[in-house]
Amino acid sequence: MAIQRPNPFQWLRYTFGGRLPDRYRDWVLHDVTSRNWLWRFVLRIVVEASPWLVVGFVVLTLFTPLPVGLVIAALGLALVLSLYFTVTSADELTEARLVKHGFEAGTGKATRKARHRPPGSGVFDT
Template identity: 80%
Template sequence: MALQRPNPLQWVRYTFGGRLDDRYRDWVLHDTTTRTWLWRFVLRVVVEALPWLIVAFLVLTLFTPLPLGLVLGALGVALVTSLYFTVTSADELTEARLVKHGFRAGTGKELRKRR
């Protein structure tokens, strides 16, 4: 049986912390325990950061005399810092996502360890 995947709008909602319907439960388990789970996590963090980075870019380029290179550098540092702090907690944040979708705590860590 193939996993039922959320559509792009549902995926964005899921990325920002929303809960998917129960029919996507198996996909959530796959998403958080597959071999590429950490890369998927990083992609979600980048997608979450994008609106903030775009707003910051617009504010800094439209309302300050800062050179474009400096603005892009600052936003790059902000993204890398955000990734650092979230990736170091990826295991716990992923477990919270699984618990939100009805799995018992520790399910993700256990399955990732087995794989």
């Protein structure tokens, strides 16, 4: 059976911290434990930051004498810093997302570890 994906509006709500209906539990687990889970996490952060970056750009270009290039550089630095601080906490933030969707704490880390363990690295592998 294929994993049911949320529609774009549900995904946006999920990105901004909303809870998806229970029928998407498998997708949420896949979202935070797949091989590219960190890239998905980064995409969510960029989408979350985008409205604030746009507002910052408009405010700074309309109400300050700063050159546009400097405004873009400052906002780019703000995005890089927010990515740095959130990516360093990605494990914990994805665990909170899973708990919000009814999973036990630690499910994401354990699932990622089990799914992405290289062959032959287990104690019982022969």
